[in-house]
């Protein structure tokens with residue numbers, strides 16, 4: 445969904461990327477520092493129940509993932525290594541965000557005396573884990589498909605969509621909006637599952653075109 449705004453956001457990101465390039469900072473440094481910031485914000489703040497504070501920290505670092513690519517492209521330094529590093533560290537950042545929210549449900553909410561919907565923290569923690577697994581699977585399906593020579597991508601909830609929904613949910617919950625985080629993780633568990641199937645069917649269609657007798661008859 446958000447992929448269509450990539451070009452518009454490139455205009456916002458370009459001056460920041462140009463600033464780092466002028467200071468001889470490499471895209472890999474931005475990739476690594478951005479990930480460390482996201483991980484720190486998520487694993488330190490969320491389990492303690494500091495939802496809006498953690499989200500502001502993550503918000504400040506998450507856009508490094510757009511800046512790194514813009515820096516690489518604008519200097520003609522896009523590389524396979526950079527693509528590998530970027531995608532791999534994205535998995536770490538995503539794991540930290542959803543892992544942190546899982547721990548919020550089983551620990552942080554109680555510390556702050558916040559209501560968890562239906563008083564069922566373990567259920568919401570489980571749904572958050574489901575959203576994490578299906579989100580990671582979404583990206584894995586794409587990566588594995590591309591490694592086999594198929595085209596694969598898009599769908600209902602790509603990474604930027606998933607980040608927007610979970611970060612808005614955490615931020616609003618931290619500001620006191622009731623049950624919005626429970627809604628966000630449930631929506632993400634469903635949307636990510638749909639996306640996994642969308643991508644699997646993309647691959648299956650191409651596999652059938654290549655080999656009508658080979659792909660899942």
Ligand SMILES: CCCCCCCC/C=C\CCCCCCCC(=O)OC[C@H](COP(=O)(O)OP(=O)(O)OC[C@H]1O[C@@H](n2ccc(N)nc2=O)[C@H](O)[C@@H]1O)OC(=O)CCCCCCC/C=C\CCCCCCCC
Pocket residue numbers: 446447448449450453471472473475499500503506507508509510511512513514516517521522523524525526527529530603604607608611612615
């Ligand atoms: C003041 C604080 C207020 C706090 C409020 C918090 C509320 C939370 C609200 C919103 C949060 C929104 C977050 C969601 C946006 C996430 C954006 C993002 O980063 O998405 C990721 C992708 C980047 O993908 P990728 O890494 O694949 O692309 P790259 O461009 O990096 O290219 C990769 C290639 O680059 C090369 N390369 C890379 C690295 C490297 N080291 N070397 C390399 O060579 C290599 O070739 C790679 O292959 O972004 C996208 O997918 C693009 C679409 C995203 C569009 C973003 C739209 C943002 C939308 C909303 C923001 C709303 C803000 C609302 C604020 C409300 C505040 C009240």
Ligand SMILES: O=P([O-])([O-])O[C@@H]1[C@@H](O)[C@H](O)[C@@H](O)[C@H](O)[C@@H]1O
Pocket residue numbers: 530531532534535582583586597598601602603604
């Ligand atoms: O596949 P997805 O999660 O929707 O979206 C993204 C991919 O399009 C991108 O190539 C990769 O670098 C990211 O890590 C992320 O995985």
Ligand SMILES: [Mg+2]
Pocket residue numbers: 508509510511512513530
């Ligand atoms: Mg990036």
Ligand SMILES: [Mg+2]
Pocket residue numbers: 509530531534
């Ligand atoms: Mg990335």
